[in-house]
Every structure is written in C-alpha cells, then in structure tokens.
Amino acid sequence: MWNVQGAGKQAFMATLREIVRINNPSVIVLVETYLSGEKAQRICDRVGYSGQTRVEAQGFSGGIWLFWKREEVTVTPLEYHGQHLTVEIEKLGEAPWLFSAVYASPDSSIRRDLWRELENARQNFSGPWLLTGDFNETRSMDERHGVGGSEMQRRCINFSNWIEENRLIDLGFYGPKHTWSRGETEATFKSARLDRFMANEEWHLKFEDAVVKHLPRACSDHCPIILSTNGFAPIPASLKPFRFQAAWITHEKFEEFMKNNWNNSTPLIPFLSEFALKLKDWNKVIFHNIFRKKAELWARLEGVQQCLSNKRLNHLIVLEKQLRQEMENVLH
Known part of the structure; x- marks a missing residue:
C-alpha cells in the first residue's frame, strides 16, 4: 500500500518499479493519486499488472487504484466509494476474504461518512x-x-474508540514509526503515522504470521507499506536467479566488455553460464553494483526516518532530503 501524495510521475514510476522488483507483491494499492480518466488509465497500464480497478479522483484530490496478479489471486470488486474501495480476494484453494483500501478525506465532516x-x-x-x-x-x-x-487529542480519542468499537486489530509494523512527513526545517517539520493496516479477529487468526513493514520514504510525503501474510524471509544469495539488467547497456564500458567476452564459436549453453559469471564480476567491479548502492540508500533512509520519528533535528532533515534526491537519481 502506498499513498503517492507529492510524488512526481517519473519518480513515482521508478520507485514503484523498484518496490515491485524487490518485494514482488500479488496486490498493490495506491491512494491519493490525484488522477482520473485517460491520464489515470495510461499510468495504470504502465504498472504492468494483469488485473486493475480504481476509484477515480475527485478533481485533484483522492483516488484509489488497485492492481493484482490474476494468475495468483481472484479479486471481485464489491463497492466503489469516494473514500474506499472494497473487494473480495480469493487465492486458489483458499476461502475468500474482504479487503478495503482506504483514503480518508482531510475534511473531518466528509471523513465521518467513511x-x-x-x-x-x-x-x-x-x-x-x-x-x-x-x-x-x-x-x-x-x-x-x-x-x-x-482538538487533535479529541480526534485521536475518537479514532481509537472507532477502531475498538468495530473490533479491529492494528497489525503493528516494523520500520520507521511515522508514515508521513513534511517540512525541511525543525520549525516546519511535521510527521505522523497516518497510514496503517488493520484487520478483524477472523482475518488475524487466518493469517497469524502476517507482518507489516514501513519502507523508507523516497519520492512521496508518505512511505510505502508492505504486508506479507507469511512473514518476511530473506532469499539466500545462492537461490537468486541471474538476470540481465537493462541499466548495464547505458554504461560507457559495456560495449567494450561485450566485444572482449562474447564468443559465437563455442556451444551456447555452457558459454552462457561462463559469460554470466563474467558479467556478475563486471557488475561488481566496473558497474559498482547499482543494487548494492540502492540497498545502502534504502537502509540509510530508513535509519534517518526512524530517528526523525522520535526527534526533529535539522541536520537529519537536511540529510533525509539529500538521501531522497540521491535515491531518485539512482532509480532513474
């Protein structure tokens, strides 16, 4: 789930592709998209998921987009509303469950309708x-x-009471405490946990190993949030498949590497295995391993944003801005 408020279109698509590459989610939710009609459809088609539906933005506010892999889950839309999209999700061989994607209006009177x-x-x-x-x-x-x-204290009490009255369970999280921030100085910096996953007791019992993680903010005012129903387990390096990276082509020395190492005179299958090893080594030594660079930036952003959730410090605010700009440059 990701509120994309404040994200430029190019930065948004680059960051979304990176999140999908790393996490490979079956379902994606984007909220506060601001777009509707043909413009929205063009971007939705670029996301590349086989299933999609959406609640259109109202003018330049709101908007909820839902994407899913039809080969993994069946999604049946049940209700479209300006502030929520509710569907039924069914995985092959499992009982269906209800899913509501929410974007609550900043207007408290409209929010009561939600x-x-x-x-x-x-x-x-x-x-x-x-x-x-x-x-x-x-x-x-x-x-x-x-x-x-x-007034803010009263709102907090009312929201907490609403959660309890509807017997919802906050699923908690790992990562930075706050999911939204704004401001570039100690005087103007604000942050809050506006985004969350909640479930009723039946869902919590069905997916008792579910884990929520707040990912670092990169190009939006809000951080992306990922939920895994089976928990998170790292993929051993030995099991990660070799993949050709399109970014290699842009490197000034890639053509030279190809000329020096490609061989049409040997059997293709054993040659490709040997060539893949050479390419991995070139990636590490020459290309400087762009994936390691991105991983380092994600980790530094997460650490800085975790600190900012606890205390506003001007040097951390400045550092976060620099890291976000650096991440945007790397993703492009």
Whole structure:
C-alpha cells in the first residue's frame, strides 16, 4: 500500500518499479493519486499488472487504484466509494476474504461518512476483513510530531474508540514509526503515522504470521507499506536467479566488455553460464553494483526516518532530503 501524495510521475514510476522488483507483491494499492480518466488509465497500464480497478479522483484530490496478479489471486470488486474501495480476494484453494483500501478525506465532516460506510461493510460481511490506507488520523498523540492541541487529542480519542468499537486489530509494523512527513526545517517539520493496516479477529487468526513493514520514504510525503501474510524471509544469495539488467547497456564500458567476452564459436549453453559469471564480476567491479548502492540508500533512509520519528533535528532533515534526491537519481 502506498499513498503517492507529492510524488512526481517519473519518480513515482521508478520507485514503484523498484518496490515491485524487490518485494514482488500479488496486490498493490495506491491512494491519493490525484488522477482520473485517460491520464489515470495510461499510468495504470504502465504498472504492468494483469488485473486493475480504481476509484477515480475527485478533481485533484483522492483516488484509489488497485492492481493484482490474476494468475495468483481472484479479486471481485464489491463497492466503489469516494473514500474506499472494497473487494473480495480469493487465492486458489483458499476461502475468500474482504479487503478495503482506504483514503480518508482531510475534511473531518466528509471523513465521518467513511466511518459509517466501513461500519456497513463490517455488518454485511461476517468473514475475515483487512483494511489499509491513509486514514488521516492517529490513535494517540505519540503517533504525531509537530501538531498538538485539544482538538487533535479529541480526534485521536475518537479514532481509537472507532477502531475498538468495530473490533479491529492494528497489525503493528516494523520500520520507521511515522508514515508521513513534511517540512525541511525543525520549525516546519511535521510527521505522523497516518497510514496503517488493520484487520478483524477472523482475518488475524487466518493469517497469524502476517507482518507489516514501513519502507523508507523516497519520492512521496508518505512511505510505502508492505504486508506479507507469511512473514518476511530473506532469499539466500545462492537461490537468486541471474538476470540481465537493462541499466548495464547505458554504461560507457559495456560495449567494450561485450566485444572482449562474447564468443559465437563455442556451444551456447555452457558459454552462457561462463559469460554470466563474467558479467556478475563486471557488475561488481566496473558497474559498482547499482543494487548494492540502492540497498545502502534504502537502509540509510530508513535509519534517518526512524530517528526523525522520535526527534526533529535539522541536520537529519537536511540529510533525509539529500538521501531522497540521491535515491531518485539512482532509480532513474
């Protein structure tokens, strides 16, 4: 799930491709997309997933896009609403469950309509139910920096009560505490945990190993969030398949490498195995391993954003901005 507020189109697509490459999700949710109609469809088609549906943006606000791999899951849309998209998800051989993708309006009076709509969804469905999205609320003042006052405290209490009244369970998270931030100085910097995954007890029991992770923010005001129903397990390096990287072609020394190492006179299959080893070595030594660079930047961003969730420090705000710009350059 990702609120793409503040993301430029080119940076958004580059970051989304990187997230998909690393995590390979079966279902993707994008909220606050701002786009509708033909412009939205052109971008949706570029995402490359076989299944897609969406709630159109209202003017230049809102918008919820849902993508899924039809070869892995069946998605049946049930309700389209300006602030939520509710569908039924079914994996081959498993019982279906309800899924609501949410973008809550910043307007509190409009947001109340969403709470009523979601309550109706709960009453009309007795099985497992998962919700995710930007709720534009926090459960407590501990989930915020830079915004206070009695009105905000009242909102926190009301949102927490609504969660409890509807018997929802916050699935928690790993990673930086806050999912949204804005501001480039200590005086203007604000952050909060506006985005989350929640579920009813039936869903929680069905997927008791589910884990949520806040990924570092790169090109948006909000961080991407990924949920794995089976937990996260690293892929051993020995099991990762060799893949040709299109970025290699852009390197000034790649053509020279090809001329020196390609051989048409030997049997193709054994030659390709040998050539792949040489290419991996060239990638590490000459190309400087762009994937390692990206991994280092993701890790540094996560660390800085974790610190900013706890305390606003000007040098960290400046560093985060530099790292985000560097990541954008690397992804392009």
